[in-house]
Amino acid sequence: MTITAMRTVIEIPEQQLEQMKPMFEQEDISRAELIRRAIGEYLKRYESIEGGSSAFGLWSDESEDGLSYQEKLRSEWG
Numbered sequence: 001m002t003i004t005a006m007r008t009v010i011e012i013p014e015q016q017l018e019q020m021k022p023m024f025e026q027e028d029i030s031r032a033e034l035i036r037r038a039i040g041e042y043l044k045r046y047e048s049i050e051g052g053s054s055a056f057g058l059w060s061d062e063s064e065d066g067l068s069y070q071e072k073l074r075s076e077w078g
Contacts (some may be wrong), residue, residue, distance in 0.1 A: 017031075051052040062069075 012022065020034055024031050027034065029037075064072075
């Protein structure tokens with residue numbers, strides 16, 4: 001099984017970053033690792049509540065992939 005990763009950019013409010021700071025310092029991990037762990041925990045919780053399948057594959061019926069869609073939206077900014 002091949003595990004791949006995707007780099008992404010998200011905006012996190014300053015207040016949340018400050019709340020996270022003691023967590024990643026105490027655990028001696030990076031902010032990115034803390035966020036990855038938080039997403040993992042969220043997905044586990046979601047899976048136990050909803051079965052985890054309703055959000056996955058939302059783009060399967062689309063002719064355009066997610067990256068192309070994102071690039072199209074970002075081109076509208078400038």
